[in-house]
Amino acid sequence: MGGADRRERQRRQEAAQARLRAAGITPKRGGLSGNALVLTIVAVVVIAAIVIGVTITLKNRSAAAAGPAATYPVSRSGVVVAAGQASAPVTVDVYEDYLCPYCERLETTYKDQITTALNAGQIKVNYHAVTILDTRTTPAGYSTRAANAALCAVDATIWPQYHAALYAAQPAEGSAGLTNDQLTKTGTDLGAPASFGQCVAANGNAAAITAATKAAEQTPALQTDGSFGTPTVTVNGTKVDLNNSNWLQGAIKK
Amino acid sequence: MVGTLARLGLAAVWLASGLLKALDPAQTYVAVKAYDVLPTDGVSIVAGILPWFELALGVLLLLGVGTRAVAVLSAVLLLVFIAGVSQAWARGLNIDCGCFGGGGAVEPGQTQYVQEIVRDTGFLVLAAWLIVRPRTFGALENLIGRAAEPGPRHSKVG
Numbered sequence: 116m117g118g119a120d121r122r123e124r125q126r127r128q129e130a131a132q133a134r135l136r137a138a139g140i141t142p143k144r145g146g147l148s149g150n151a152l153v154l155t156i157v158a159v160v161v162i163a164a165i166v167i168g169v170t171i172t173l174k175n176r177s178a179a180a181a182g183p184a185a186t187y188p189v190s191r192s193g194v195v196v197a198a199g200q201a202s203a204p205v206t207v208d209v210y211e212d213y214l215c216p217y218c219e220r221l222e223t224t225y226k227d228q229i230t231t232a233l234n235a236g237q238i239k240v241n242y243h244a245v246t247i248l249d250t251r252t253t254p255a256g257y258s259t260r261a262a263n264a265a266l267c268a269v270d271a272t273i274w275p276q277y278h279a280a281l282y283a284a285q286p287a288e289g290s291a292g293l294t295n296d297q298l299t300k301t302g303t304d305l306g307a308p309a310s311f312g313q314c315v316a317a318n319g320n321a322a323a324i325t326a327a328t329k330a331a332e333q334t335p336a337l338q339t340d341g342s343f344g345t346p347t348v349t350v351n352g353t354k355v356d357l358n359n360s361n362w363l364q365g366a367i368k369k
Numbered sequence: 370m371v372g373t374l375a376r377l378g379l380a381a382v383w384l385a386s387g388l389l390k391a392l393d394p395a396q397t398y399v400a401v402k403a404y405d406v407l408p409t410d411g412v413s414i415v416a417g418i419l420p421w422f423e424l425a426l427g428v429l430l431l432l433g434v435g436t437r438a439v440a441v442l443s444a445v446l447l448l449v450f451i452a453g454v455s456q457a458w459a460r461g462l463n464i465d466c467g468c469f470g471g472g473g474a475v476e477p478g479q480t481q482y483v484q485e486i487v488r489d490t491g492f493l494v495l496a497a498w499l500i501v502r503p504r505t506f507g508a509l510e511n512l513i514g515r516a517a518e519p520g521p522r523h524s525k526v527g
Contacts, residue, residue, distance in 0.1 A: 157435035172417030
C-alpha cells in the first residue's frame, strides 16, 4: 500500500476519534486486552517449545549417565582394542576418530547398548582408532595422540572408562585438541599408574596407528560411495547403516 | 502486502530450518558443537531447544499471532546466528553454518561465510519490516484484536 493511502487512512482515523471525543467517548487505544492475549499466546508457545527441547535433552542425558558398568575383558592386538569375550558369536568392528563429532554421537547414543551386549557376551567389539582428522586440529595430530593415549589406557586397564571420557571431553574440530597433560590427567583420575603419563607423552604407537589408518582407508569393504569416513561399523565384516537405529539389536538377534 | 509476504516468508524460513534440525538431532548437535563456543552441556541444551524454538516462531508467524513480538525474537535469534558465523570466520574455523540442516566442519576453502551472513541479513530485513509494521493480512491476531475491542462505550483509559 502506498504512502498516500496510509496518510488518507490515518486522516480518517483521526477524524473518527475526534468525533468520538466530541461525543464524550474515550476510545480505547490498540485493544489492550487483545494485545495481552496475543502476547500470552506467544509466551505459552515459546515456553512450550523450550520445555520440549529441554525434556528431550534431559531424557537422553539421564539415560547416558545411568548406564551399565563395563565388566567385559579388554585386550590389545597391535593397535586394535579387542573388547568382550573372544567366544562371543557376533563380531563388531568400529572405526572411529577421537576428534570426529559423529563418532562422539555414536558413542553417546549406543554406549549403553554396546556395554550391555559386551557384558552379556553377545558381541565382541574391535575398536580401530583411525586418524583421518589429524589435520583438523591446530597443531595437527590430536587424533593420533588421543588414539595412542587410548592404547595406553588398555595397558592401564581403564580402557572402557577412558574411551568414554575421551568422547565426553571431545574438543571441537579446528581447536588445539586436548594437551598431553589433559590426556594424562583424564587417565590418572580414572586410576591409571604413573607410567600412563609416559606412555601418552611418548606417543609410541603413532606410526602403527598411521599405518592402520592407511590400510583401513584402502579397504573397499569399509568405504561408502568410494571413500572411507568415520564412524564406520561392520558386523561380522559387513558394513552397517548407522541411520538404522536398530543396527546393533538386529545383529544380536540374528 | 509487503508485510504479509515478509511474515509468511519468515514463517517458511523458521519452519523449514526448525524441521530439518528437529528431524536429525545428532546432526544438529554436531552443527552447534562446530561453532566451538559452548561447553558440552551447553551444546546439548542449545541443540535440543533450537529446533523447537524455530518451529514455534514459524508457527506463530504463519498464524499471525504476536507478529511484532515474534519478529523481535526472530531478529535476536538471527543476530545470534550472524555473530556465531562471524566468530567462526574470524577465528579461522572451517564450518558449515548448519542453518538448514547439515553443519559441522568442512574442508578449508569449502566455507561459505559471506553467503551465510548475507542470507541471514536478508531474513533480518524481513524481521525488521515486521517489527516496524506488524499489521498484515490474514493474521489471526486481527481477529483476536477485533473480538477484544470493546464497542463504543465508556471505558477506562488503558
